[in-house]
Amino acid sequence: MAPPLLPLFIMLMLVLIPNPIPQSHARFTPKAEDLVTSQSGGRPACDGRWIHIRSLPASFNTELLETCDAFPLMDEPLCPYAANHGLGPRTHNRSRSWYRTDPRLLEPLIHRRLMEHPCLTPDPSLADAIFLPYYASLDALPFLYSPPLFNSSALHALPLYHHLLSDQPHVYSRRHGHDHFLVLAGPAWDFSQAPDADPVLWGTSFLSRPEFFNLTVLTLESRPSPWQEHAIPHPTSFHPATLARLAAWLARARRSRRTTLMLFAGGGGGGGANIRGSIRAECENRTDLCQMVDCSDGVCSHDPIRFMRPMLRSSFCLQPPGDTPTRRSTFDGILAGCIPVFFEEISARKQYGWHLPRDRYEDFSVYVPKEDVVYGGVRITQVLSAIPEAEVRRMRERLLELAPGVMYRRHGSSAGLRAIKDAVDLAIDGVFRRIRRRVRALESRQLVVVDDAEEDGDDGWMDGSDLYGLR
Ligand SMILES: *[C@@H]1O[C@H](CO)[C@@H](O)[C@H](O)[C@H]1NC(C)=O
Ligand SMILES: *[C@@H]1O[C@H](CO)[C@@H](O)[C@H](O)[C@H]1NC(C)=O
Numbered sequence: 001m002a003p004p005l006l007p008l009f010i011m012l013m014l015v016l017i018p019n020p021i022p023q024s025h026a027r028f029t030p031k032a033e034d035l036v037t038s039q040s041g042g043r044p045a046c047d048g049r050w051i052h053i054r055s056l057p058a059s060f061n062t063e064l065l066e067t068c069d070a071f072p073l074m075d076e077p078l079c080p081y082a083a084n085h086g087l088g089p090r091t092h093n094r095s096r097s098w099y100r101t102d103p104r105l106l107e108p109l110i111h112r113r114l115m116e117h118p119c120l121t122p123d124p125s126l127a128d129a130i131f132l133p134y135y136a137s138l139d140a141l142p143f144l145y146s147p148p149l150f151n152s153s154a155l156h157a158l159p160l161y162h163h164l165l166s167d168q169p170h171v172y173s174r175r176h177g178h179d180h181f182l183v184l185a186g187p188a189w190d191f192s193q194a195p196d197a198d199p200v201l202w203g204t205s206f207l208s209r210p211e212f213f214n215l216t217v218l219t220l221e222s223r224p225s226p227w228q229e230h231a232i233p234h235p236t237s238f239h240p241a242t243l244a245r246l247a248a249w250l251a252r253a254r255r256s257r258r259t260t261l262m263l264f265a266g267g268g269g270g271g272g273a274n275i276r277g278s279i280r281a282e283c284e285n286r287t288d289l290c291q292m293v294d295c296s297d298g299v300c301s302h303d304p305i306r307f308m309r310p311m312l313r314s315s316f317c318l319q320p321p322g323d324t325p326t327r328r329s330t331f332d333g334i335l336a337g338c339i340p341v342f343f344e345e346i347s348a349r350k351q352y353g354w355h356l357p358r359d360r361y362e363d364f365s366v367y368v369p370k371e372d373v374v375y376g377g378v379r380i381t382q383v384l385s386a387i388p389e390a391e392v393r394r395m396r397e398r399l400l401e402l403a404p405g406v407m408y409r410r411h412g413s414s415a416g417l418r419a420i421k422d423a424v425d426l427a428i429d430g431v432f433r434r435i436r437r438r439v440r441a442l443e444s445r446q447l448v449v450v451d452d453a454e455e456d457g458d459d460g461w462m463d464g465s466d467l468y469g470l471r
């Protein structure tokens with residue numbers, strides 16, 4: 001993918017971005033002073049970037065936060081993690097940046113963040129993108145965790161569609177929904193069952209229903225051939241509110257003594273030839289080089305201390321697929337400066353093009369095909385030990401430079417921290433790129449073709465010095 005890409009980027013830049021933001025500002029959000037002037041008063045940073053937040057009945061969002069525990073098959077209550085606008089409760093009373101974050105609450109978290117977006121407009125006809133504050137994955141819980149409703153899972157979200165067609169219908173119809181976006185806090189796999197599946201297996205049909213084909217949907221993991229969804233980082237537990245706290249953490253990760261070569265934090269891996277089983281066997285055999293953190297039965301999910309400390313002490317973090325190809329642990333590890341080792345391309349490179357530059361994975365991660373380990377006798381410890389120490393240090397530096405872009409800063413952060421693009425800012429940039437292409441195609445009556453490789457022609461990644469910059 002490397003050689004022909006740059007000219008393509010440049011072409012795309014010219015075609016896609018009528019008013020390119022100057023490069024040096026490409027990764028900056030507009031400043032607070034910009035916010036108080038009127039929209040017509042010309043805020044160049046907001047040109048082409050106005051967002052309108054649809055106001056939806058509470059049954060589509062806040063009411064779902066009150067009923068999120070009520071399902072027989074859920075093993076642990078979910079509602080407590082809705083605290084602090086979806087960040088979850090603080091890990092302990094005096095912690096300032098660390099929360100018990102549950103990724104399933106990413107919908108209220110991003111909703112809250114967008115409410116402080118610098119380029120909001122109350123007028124949908126002036127908006128370049130329309131955000132639907134629909135808590136889509138919370139609304140799916142009954143269909144996933146309540147057996148009597150399994151057979152109705154094709155109905156997930158249809159009330160939203162009917163609402164869009166009946167309440168101020170011109171807002172939706174202006175661009176047939178191509179300018180609408182929302183968050184679906186889960187892997188696409190949970191929401192892509194064919195609407196006519198018989199028998200029903202698993203998941204709702206949100207991503208398989210033509211009613212929703214025109215929307216842009218932010219998910220934690222996308223399908224191998226995504227249509228309307230794009231993957232964004234799983235939220236970690238780290239949500240600083242100031243630049244100083246972010247910098248202090250990154251400095252700690254940078255200077256942390258790494259006494260273990262590699263770490264595997266996870267559960268499973270028992271039975272059969274699979275990559276988790278191979279990792280476990282090798283780890284148990286090489287306790288001098290490998291540490292395991294047992295996360296069986298979900299004991300790690302709301303307890304970051306269990307794995308963040310070990311991640312700070314390890315050079316590499318093994319990130320094999322779990323129930324689905326991607327893992328939250330990848331992002332915990334990035335924040336800890338623990339270099340990810342991937343075993344499948346679909347674990348990250350094919351997912352997070354808006355947040356991690358697809359063509360530079362070699363700079364900050366290691367790839368060991370899982371077949372080589374499970375069937376080819378390749379030892380992960382040998383592959384990793386063979387990487388020279390200077391190279392490891394360079395990779396860690398690259399990784400920590402990318403870390404701010406996968407972190408979800410707290411709402412109400414300081415102006416200094418807001419000047420750095422975090423996971424939400426990069427996601428919104430991606431949403432605008434995608435919507436721009438779709439609206440242009442719509443206006444020129446072309447077929448809308450989603451080509452992710454092109455879409456990830458990230459203008460934000462164009463300038464090398466900016467790429468890894470922590471400003
Ligand atoms: C944390 O604070 C709450 C209320 O402020 C208090 O009830 C609780 O006991 C405190 N927990 C600890 C571990 O100090
Ligand atoms: C769901 O549908 C299947 C047939 O597809 C049927 O066997 C099953 O009893 C139904 N379950 C409920 C709870 O209605």
Ligand SMILES: *[C@@H]1O[C@H](CO)[C@@H](O)[C@H](O)[C@H]1NC(C)=O
Nearest residue numbers: 176177210211212213214442
């Ligand atoms: C999706 O957009 C196309 C135009 O690109 C339009 O014809 C179609 O009706 C839209 N679908 C829905 C469900 O709005």
Ligand SMILES: *[C@@H]1O[C@H](CO)[C@@H](O)[C@H](O)[C@H]1NC(C)=O
Nearest residue numbers: 278281282283284285286379
């Ligand atoms: C365990 O270690 C020994 C020697 O260190 C090696 O010969 C053997 O292949 C290893 N087994 C696994 C599963 O890594």
